[in-house]
Amino acid sequence: MPDSTTPGARPLSWDETLKIYLHPRVLVMLFLGFSAGLPFLLLFSTLSVWLREAEVARSTIGFFSWVGLTFSIKVLWAPVVDRMPLPFLTRALGRRRGWMCLAQIGIATGLVGIGMTDPSTDLFYIAVFALLVAFSSATQDISIDAYRIEAVKPELQGAMAATYIYGYRIALLVAGAGALYIADYISWPMAYFAMAALMGVGFVTVLLIDEPESPRDAAAEEREQKLAGSLSGRLHLNGKAGQTLSWFSSAVISPFADFFARMGPMGWGILLFIGIYRISDITMGIMANPFYIDLGFTKSEIASISKVFGFFMSLLGTAIGGVLVARFGIMRPLLLGAALVASTNLLFAALAIIGADITFLTLTISADNFSGGLAGTVFIAYLSSLTNTAYTATQYALFSSLFTLPGKFIGGFSGIVVDNAGYVNFFIYAAALGLPAIVLTLFLMRYGPKAALVAEEK
Numbered sequence: 001m002p003d004s005t006t007p008g009a010r011p012l013s014w015d016e017t018l019k020i021y022l023h024p025r026v027l028v029m030l031f032l033g034f035s036a037g038l039p040f041l042l043l044f045s046t047l048s049v050w051l052r053e054a055e056v057a058r059s060t061i062g063f064f065s066w067v068g069l070t071f072s073i074k075v076l077w078a079p080v081v082d083r084m085p086l087p088f089l090t091r092a093l094g095r096r097r098g099w100m101c102l103a104q105i106g107i108a109t110g111l112v113g114i115g116m117t118d119p120s121t122d123l124f125y126i127a128v129f130a131l132l133v134a135f136s137s138a139t140q141d142i143s144i145d146a147y148r149i150e151a152v153k154p155e156l157q158g159a160m161a162a163t164y165i166y167g168y169r170i171a172l173l174v175a176g177a178g179a180l181y182i183a184d185y186i187s188w189p190m191a192y193f194a195m196a197a198l199m200g201v202g203f204v205t206v207l208l209i210d211e212p213e214s215p216r217d218a219a220a221e222e223r224e225q226k227l228a229g230s231l232s233g234r235l236h237l238n239g240k241a242g243q244t245l246s247w248f249s250s251a252v253i254s255p256f257a258d259f260f261a262r263m264g265p266m267g268w269g270i271l272l273f274i275g276i277y278r279i280s281d282i283t284m285g286i287m288a289n290p291f292y293i294d295l296g297f298t299k300s301e302i303a304s305i306s307k308v309f310g311f312f313m314s315l316l317g318t319a320i321g322g323v324l325v326a327r328f329g330i331m332r333p334l335l336l337g338a339a340l341v342a343s344t345n346l347l348f349a350a351l352a353i354i355g356a357d358i359t360f361l362t363l364t365i366s367a368d369n370f371s372g373g374l375a376g377t378v379f380i381a382y383l384s385s386l387t388n389t390a391y392t393a394t395q396y397a398l399f400s401s402l403f404t405l406p407g408k409f410i411g412g413f414s415g416i417v418v419d420n421a422g423y424v425n426f427f428i429y430a431a432a433l434g435l436p437a438i439v440l441t442l443f444l445m446r447y448g449p450k451a452a453l454v455a456e457e458k
Contacts, residue, residue, distance in 0.1 A: 023152065025151045025152050025160070025209075026152070026160055026163050027163065028151075028205060028209055029148060029160050029161075029163040029164040029167060030163050030164075030166060030167040030170075031167060031201055031202065031205040032100075032144050032147070032148075032164065032167065032202060032205060033144075033163065033164035033165065033166065033167025033168040033170075033171070034167040034168070034170055034171040034174075034201055034202065035104060035140065035144075035167075035171070035199065035201055035202025035203075035205065036137070036140060036141055036144055036164070036167075036168055036171070036202075037167065037168035037169065037170070037171030037172050037175070038107075038171040038174065038175050038195060038198060038199060038202075039107050039110075039111070039133050039134075039136075039137040039175070039195075039199075040137070040171075040172065040175065041172055041175040041176045041179070042111060042114075042133070042175050042179065042192065042195055043067055043068065043130055043133055043134055043137075044064075044065060044068065044285070044286070045176065045285065045288060045289045046175060046176060046179045046180065046191075046289075047064065047114070047126075047130065048061050048064070048286070048289045048290055049180065049183075049289045049290075049293060049299065049302070050119060050183065050188045051064065051119050052289070052290045052293050052294075053188075053293070054118075054119040054120045055120065056119060056120075056123065057415070058287075058290055058415035058418055058419055059415040059416050059419060060123070060415070061286075061290060061415055062286055062287070062411065062412055062413060062414045062415030062416065063412050063415070064127065064130065065286045065408055065411045065412050065414070066408065066409070066412045067127070067130045067131050067133075067134045068134065068404065068408040068411075069405065069408050069409065070131065070134035070135050070137075070138050071134065071137070071138045071141070071400075071401065071404050071408075072401045072402070072404045072405035072408055073401055073405070074138040074139070074141065074142055074397055074400075074401050075394070075397040075398045075401040075402075077139070077142075078142045078393060078394050078397035078398075079252045079255075079394055081099050081139060081142045081143055081146070081393075082142070082146060082393045082394055085098070086098045086099065086102060089101055089102060093206070093207075093211065094211025095211070096143050096146055096147040096150070096211060096212060097147075097206050097209065097211050099139065099140075099142070099143035100140055100143045100144060100147070100202070100206045101203065101206050101207075102136075102139070103136045103137070103139040103140035103143060104136075104140060104199050104202050104203050104206070105136075105203075106132060106133070106135070106136030106139070107133050107136045107137055107140065107196075107199055108196045108197075108199040108200075108203075109132065109136075109196075110129045110130070110131075110132035110133035110136060111129075111133060111192050111193075111195050111196035111199070112192070112193060112196045113125070113128075113129035113132070114126055114129045114130060114133070114192050115188070115189040115190070115191070115192030115193045115196070116189065117129065140202075141397075141400070142393065142397055144164075145392075145393055145396055145397070145400075146392075146393040147212055148160050148161070148164060149392045149393060150212040150213065151212040161380065161384075165318060165377070165380075166315075169311065169314060169315060169318070172311070173308065173311045174195075174198065175195060176303070176306070176311075177303040177304070177308050177311075178194075178195075179191040179192070179194075179195060180299045180300070180302060180303040181299075181300070181303055182194055183299065184298075184299045184300055184303075252394075254391065255388075255391035255394040255395050255398070256398070258388050258391055258395075259386070259388070259395060259398075262388065263386075266447070266448060269440070269443070269444070269448075270386065270444070270448070271402060272440065273437070273440045273441070273444060274383070274399055274402045274403045275402050275403060275405060275406045276406060276436050276437050276440065277334075277338060277375075277379055277403060277437045277440075277441075278341070278375070278376075278379065278403055278404070278407055278437075279406050279407040279410065279433050279434070279436075279437065280341050280342050280345060280407075280430055280431060280433045280434030280437070281341045281345070281368075281371075281372055281375075281407075281430075281434075282404060282407025282408060282411055283407050283410050283411045283414060283430050283433055284345050284348065284414075284427065284430040285411070286411040286412075286414045286415075287414045287415065287418055287423075287426065288306075288348075289302065289306075290415075290418075291348070291352070291418075291423055292306065292361075294423075295351075295352075295355060295356045296355075296356040297356055297361065301358070301361075305358070305361055305362050305365055306361075306365050309362065309365060309366070310365045310366070310368070310369040311369070313365070313366045313369040313370045313373070314369040314370070314372060314373035315373065316370060316373065317369065317370040317371060317372065317373025317374035317375075317376075317377070318373040318374070318376070318377045320373075320374055321333060321337070321373065321374040321375070321376070321377030321378045324336070324374070324378065325377070325378055325381050330378065330381050330382050330385060331441070331444065331445045331448075332445075333374070333378040334375075334378050334379065334382055334441055335438065335441045335442065335445065336374070336378075337371065337374050337375030337376075337378045337379065338375065338434060338437040338438045338441050339434075339438055340367075340370075340371035340374065340375060341371050341372065341375050341434055341437075342431050342432075342433075342434025342435065342437070342438065343371075343431065343434075344364075344367045344368045344371045345368075345427050345428075345430045345431035345434070346427065346428065346431050347363065347364040347367055347368070348364055348368070348423075348427040348430075349423070349424045349425075349427035349428050349431075350364075351364050352422075352423040352424045352427065353424060379403070383396065383399045383400065383403075384396075386399065387399070410433070414426065417429060
């Protein structure tokens with residue numbers, strides 16, 4: 001799909017753009033995006049507030065972030081979700097809708113389980129239910145990505161992604177501010193029960209939509225057959241063993257072989273860049289809400305400023321990120337996003353020195369959410385430009401898994417850093433973690449393959 005940076009591409013008129021956003025399947029992505037975004041904060045920042053109020057140690061709260069590693073390794077089972085049918089559900093709903101339905105049931109079950117558990121006495125069971133929610137949520141992400149790619153023609157993919165992001169951010173508002181308000185005025189268990197009920201939005205959507213057609217790519221199939229035949233010949237496998245190897249080769253090996261065939265040796269550098277680009281804000285985010293609580297802010301203040309006001313600043317950053325990509329391409333806005341994300345962590349260090357000042361909290365949250373929205377939008381555009389449409393689901397699962405993995409792992413030690421060095425030094429440390437991303441962006445701008453700079457024509 002040509003973008004505005006592709007030679008010869010004709011920008012859409014305003015009338016054509018508005019009509020694209022009225023497409024039924026584009027509108028559906030608003031609800032699927034909501035379903036995908038709802039569990040995220042309930043596993044991390046929202047849950048961390050509950051744990052801190054229950055006087056769980058900050059170091060333990062930091063370790064809880066490791067359930068997020070599930071999102072970082074979802075590429076391991078993405079080929080299964082992409083190609084394996086489910087008993088009954090696939091026959092009744094189709095391959096994509098069946099996996100979405102199963103994942104949503106798992107998310108709702110896990111949220112109810114967390115709500116029924118007391119963190120002061122049953123922390124192990126909260127961890128088990130959190131892991132169920134994380135695994136189910138990552139599986140839902142894989143199936144929704146596959147649906148988004150297959151549901152419409154290529155020229156509608158941009159609108160599908162944009163609508164998905166807005167639905168996702170609305171869910172973050174609900175799971176952040178909404179859950180905190182319910183917890184403040186009613187109780188924490190009721191907050192998680194209410195969020196479990198809201199998963200019904202995605203469940204009903206899955207029941208109402210149609211299963212997309214997914215025609216196979218003849219050229220991709222030919223490449224897969226050659227690779228599978230070569231492996232079978234070398235290993236001398238026939239029958240069931242040969243069929244299993246052929247499936248594994250097509251579903252798992254071919255997407256990675258295709259990526260390195262297109263990117264060459266620079267592919268390793270690109271994967272390293274993907275892994276470290278968001279490491280600064282992911283690491284910082286683990287301790288954000290405990291930081292607000294320790295400064296003395298109330299849950300309502302956190303909800304009003306961090307979640308509600310921050311929500312709109314994030315949307316502004318998202319919109320400006322899209323405009324910058326359209327005007328300047330991907331790489332220069334990618335560099336700006338990396339610099340903003342790293343530098344805004346220094347505002348948190350300043351807030352730690354100033355103390356519980358509402359005005360400075362608002363400034364800090366505004367800058368953080370704006371930079372995160374801008375960087376996130378540009379980064380998604382970059383990841384999309386790396387993907388071959390023959391293997392979009394598995395390759396995108398690889399990229400989206402990889403970009404969270406280092407941050408989640410390092411973030412697990414964030415509570416230890418705070419306990420031993422204090423909040424000021426922690427936020428300076430988080431800012432410093434963003435420096436390698438800035439350096440690698442400059443390197444890729446100069447030496448990276450051109451295929452990674454703009455989306456290829458579909």
